Amino acid sequence: MTAATPIRVALIGLGKIARDQHLPAMAADPRFALVAVVSRHAQQPGLPSFHTFDDLLASGVAFDAVALCTPPQVRHGLARRALEAGKHVMLEKPPGATLSEVEDLRQVADARGVTLQATWHSRYAPAVAPARAWLEGRTITAARINWREDVRVWHPGQDWIWEPGGLGVFDPGINALSIATAVLPRPFFLTEATLHVPENRQSPIQAQLAFVDTLGVPVTAEFDFLQTGPQSWDIEVDTDGGALRLSHGGARLWIDRALVHEQPEAEYPGLYARFAELIGAGQSDVDVTPLRHVADVFLLGRRVAAPAFIE
Structure with missing residues (x-):
């Protein structure tokens, strides 16, 4: 895999995340070449564009891998077809609508000898690895997640996010959990959750979660899809050696209120x-x-009615 022989990628789904992140990331990496796009509603100038994955397969366009950027509810069938055709597959987060789907894809990838990547882009935020290193060897006494953003800004008109499998506020909230599971040294487990579900929707718009780790240390989370003004993507960890805070979605690392690490975003x-x-x-x-x-939250969480959400 070199600039002379790049990995030829077909991008499936050409929505906001594909345009904002996948297209520029591939364009900047000589190991990849975008050779086709599959989308029901959009095209990419200068590239073969197809309405369905079947159309792409029938076209004769040669490709080695697919990057799947569709809503999670339809991802499994597309990913399985690609794996069975011998293509490597990158899955946008969340990797599927259910755990069973993802396990099936893992087994197919193993059987076909191709690569399957379940991506968690927030783990590649610049301050995540330094935070993990700083926490090593320290005694953690508590952790708090505060993840609040405006759904109208980040998911305008995306009705799929409110349907079963769309996750609602857990679409961004799962990013926080991906960071927490990467930086905290021990596994943690859900003890209780409250899900606020708008009366006209199927997925929660706010949530409060309580976890404990294997030593009984509390980990709490507040997720909110109705934040206006400045957005909040913070994780705080109390330790015997000071207080750590990851802010701006993992872009900045603070120790005892002093900024100690910040770099430009380069997740994708x-x-x-x-x-x-x-x-x-x-x-x-x-x-x-x-x-x-997230599956544990939907299994164990208590649901309460919230006012109707109007776009």
Whole structure:
């Protein structure tokens, strides 16, 4: 895999995340070449564009991998077809609508000898690895997640996010859980949750969660899809060596209120670098820990009615 022989990628789904992140990340990495797009509603100038994956397969366009950016509810069938055709697959987060779907894809990828990557882009935020390193060897006494954003800004007109499998506020909330599971040294488990579900929707718009880790240390989370003004994507960890805070979605690291690490955002370039490494090594990366936590929330959480959500 070099600039002379790049991995040829077909992008399936050409919505906001594909345009904002996948297209520029591939364009900046010579190990990849975008060769086709599949979308029911959009085209990419200068590239073969197809309405369905079947149309792409029938076209004769040669490709080695697919990046799947569709809503999670329809992802499994497309990913399985691609794996069965011998293509490497990158799954946008969350990797599927259910844990069973993702496990099926993992087994198919293993059987076909191709790479499957379940991506968690927030783990590639620049301050996440330094935070994990700083926490090593310290005694943690509590952790708090505060993840609040405006759904009208980040998901305008995206009705799928409110349907079963769309996750509602857990679409961004799962990013926080992906960071927490990467930086906290021990597994943690849900003890209780409250889900606020608008009376005209199927998925929650707010949530409060309580976890404990294997030593009984509390981990709490507040998720909110109705934040206006400045957005809040923070994780705070109390330790015997001071207080750590990850802010701006993992872009900045603070220790005892002093900023100690900040770099430009490069999450998706990191994802694609990892994808190239996995393909080169003949491996897969199918960590479903954040999705398992969300599944636990929907299994154990108490639902309360919230006012109707109007776009």
